[in-house]
Amino acid sequence: MRTTFIVGNWKMNKTASEAAGFVAELSRAIPNNPTVEIVIAPPFTALASVRTALGPASNIALGAQNMHWEQQGAFTGEISGAMLRDLGCTYVLVGHSERRTLFGEQDGDAHKKVRSALLNGLRPILCVGESLDQRTAGQTESLVTGQLAAALTDLTSNDLERVTIAYEPVWAIGTGHAATTEQAAKVHRTIRAHIAAGWNQATAARMRILYGGSVTPQNAESLLSESEIDGALVGGACLKTESFATIALAALNRRSG
Numbered sequence: 001m002r003t004t005f006i007v008g009n010w011k012m013n014k015t016a017s018e019a020a021g022f023v024a025e026l027s028r029a030i031p032n033n034p035t036v037e038i039v040i041a042p043p044f045t046a047l048a049s050v051r052t053a054l055g056p057a058s059n060i061a062l063g064a065q066n067m068h069w070e071q072q073g074a075f076t077g078e079i080s081g082a083m084l085r086d087l088g089c090t091y092v093l094v095g096h097s098e099r100r101t102l103f104g105e106q107d108g109d110a111h112k113k114v115r116s117a118l119l120n121g122l123r124p125i126l127c128v129g130e131s132l133d134q135r136t137a138g139q140t141e142s143l144v145t146g147q148l149a150a151a152l153t154d155l156t157s158n159d160l161e162r163v164t165i166a167y168e169p170v171w172a173i174g175t176g177h178a179a180t181t182e183q184a185a186k187v188h189r190t191i192r193a194h195i196a197a198g199w200n201q202a203t204a205a206r207m208r209i210l211y212g213g214s215v216t217p218q219n220a221e222s223l224l225s226e227s228e229i230d231g232a233l234v235g236g237a238c239l240k241t242e243s244f245a246t247i248a249l250a251a252l253n254r255r256s257g
């Protein structure tokens with residue numbers, strides 16, 4: 001059984017001071033329930049204050065939005081996996097489409113980051129997804145499996161136990177036009193089949209595959225009703241306590257419903 005997984009990607013929002021108050025509120029709004037895993041990924045600058053605000057007993061875990069693959073060195077402006085781990089992060093997003101399209105990240109970079117995350121005891125959440133042009137051209141499947149193949153090459157099935165995939169169609173991110181539950185489920189099945197073919201069926205069956213792209217309190221229940229969709233990677237709707245808590249509750253109801 002795959003534990004439902006809700007991740008809030010704050011992107012470049014909230015200062016460290018704003019984050020502390022927000023997290024205290026969020027902790028009160030989200031019931032402590034081990035059947036749903038919840039992670040928030042604030043900007044680097046807010047990680048320490050969020051960690052402190054969450055406290056040691058929180059059911060909300062900490063993730064980062066990006067990392068560099070080297071351990072240390074002359075990489076001005078970069079943050080290593082070891083630094084994130086030291087701050088209490090357990091997860092890290094890798095290959096988000098904004099990193100790919102706005103900052104020129106390549107599949108090879110995603111691969112190095114996934115490896116480095118694992119080396120540093122972090123669990124990578126690898127983001128994949130097609131643009132509208134690629135979807136229109138019928139390239140969704142080949143694009144997504146290509147991104148997976150590049151980023152996961154030479155990983156063992158043991159490594160994959162610690163990896164989550166997030167399917168985030170670029171055309172759905174920040175647009176208010178989420179993929180339909182059926183569209184997402186179809187790509188999730190392709191991703192799972194790719195893992196089964198490249199590694200094995202058991203690893204594929206255990207792999208959590210999240211959907212991201214305009215997930216809202218309104219559509220979360222429908223998306224999460226699909227057994228292929230193991231959770232959500234939420235952007236805009238995670239910036240307000242009420243909307244993120246509603247999505248978390250939809251995940252909880254899914255388990256008990």
Ligand code: 13P
Binds near residue numbers: 236
């Ligand atoms: P939105 O939920 O704002 O569309 O963002 C999705 C996303 O990119 C999460 O990583």
